[in-house]
Amino acid sequence: DIQMTQSPSSLSASVGDRVTLTCRASQNIGTYLNWFQQKPGKAPKLLIYAASSLQSGVPSRFSGSGSGTDFSLTIGSLQPEDFATYYCQQSYTVSKTFGQGTKLDIK
Amino acid sequence: EVQLVESGGGLIQPGGSLRLSCAASGFTVSSTFMSWVRQSPGKGLEWVSLIYSDGSSYYADSVKGRFAISRDNSKNTLYLQMNSLRAEDTAVYYCATYGYIYADVFDIWGQGTMVTVSS
Numbered sequence: 001d002i003q004m005t006q007s008p009s010s011l012s013a014s015v016g017d018r019v020t021l022t023c024r025a026s027q028n029i030g031t032y033l034n035w036f037q038q039k040p041g042k043a044p045k046l047l048i049y050a051a052s053s054l055q056s057g058v059p060s061r062f063s064g065s066g067s068g069t070d071f072s073l074t075i076g077s078l079q080p081e082d083f084a085t086y087y088c089q090q091s092y093t094v095s096k097t098f099g100q101g102t103k104l105d106i107k
Numbered sequence: 108e109v110q111l112v113e114s115g116g117g118l119i120q121p122g123g124s125l126r127l128s129c130a131a132s133g134f135t136v137s138s139t140f141m142s143w144v145r146q147s148p149g150k151g152l153e154w155v156s157l158i159y160s161d162g163s164s165y166y167a168d169s170v171k172g173r174f175a176i177s178r179d180n181s182k183n184t185l186y187l188q189m190n191s192l193r194a195e196d197t198a199v200y201y202c203a204t205y206g207y208i209y210a211d212v213f214d215i216w217g218q219g220t221m222v223t224v225s226s
Contacts, residue, residue, distance in 0.1 A: 042218075043219055044201075055209070095154065095167060
C-alpha cells in the first residue's frame with residue numbers, strides 16, 4: 001500500500017496567520033491527492049481534490065499544490081472556523097490511504 | 108438533496124457479526140461508486156471498502172475475508188456486513204460516495220455510526 005505521511009502532526013497558529021501543511025506519498029501518485037477537514041464529532045469535509053482543485057463553496061483562502069510525491073495545503077489567512085484536523089488521501093490505487101492527520105489549533 | 112444516513116452500529120462482542128446500513132437519497136446507489144471509511148476513537152481515517160457500479164468490490168487488508176460490501180437497489184441502500192469482529196474494529200463507520208461529483212474522491216459523507224467491539 002502507498003503510505004501517506006503528513007507533517008507536522010500538530011500545529012498551533014493564530015487567527016490571520018498563513019499556514020502550510022504538507023503531505024508526502026511513498027510513491028508517485030501524480031495528482032491523485034485530496035484534502036479533507038474534520039472537526040470533532042463530525043464527518044470529514046472535502047476541501048481540495050486532484051491536488052489543487054477547490055471544492056465548490058470552500059473559501060478561496062484554501063489552496064492546494066503539488067504532484068508526484070510532495071503536496072501541500074495552504075490556508076492564506078486563518079479564520080476561527082479553520083481550527084480542525086486536516087487529512088490528505090491518495091486515490092492513485094484501489095487501496096485509498098489517508099495520512100495520519102495534522103491537528104491545527106489556536107495558539 | 109443528496110444525503111447519506113448510516114445506521115446499525117452498536118455494542119457487539121468479539122467474534123460477533125453486525126450489518127451496517129447506509130440509506131441514500133437524492134441519487135441512485137446502484138449507479139454510483141460507494142465506500143466505507145472508518146475512524147477509531149481518537150485516531151485517523153482508514154478506508155475499509157469500495158463497490159463500483161458494476162458490482163466489483165475491494166477491501167482493505169485489515170478486513171478482507173471478514174467484511175462484505177453490498178447494496179440493495181430497491182431500497183437504495185448500501186450495506187457493510189461485518190463478521191468475526193475484533194476489538195480493533197471499534198470505530199465510527201462512515202459511508203461515502205466516491206466520484207459522485209468529482210472524480211476519484213470521497214465527495215459526500217454520511218454522519219457515521221459507532222461500532223464498539225467489546226466483551
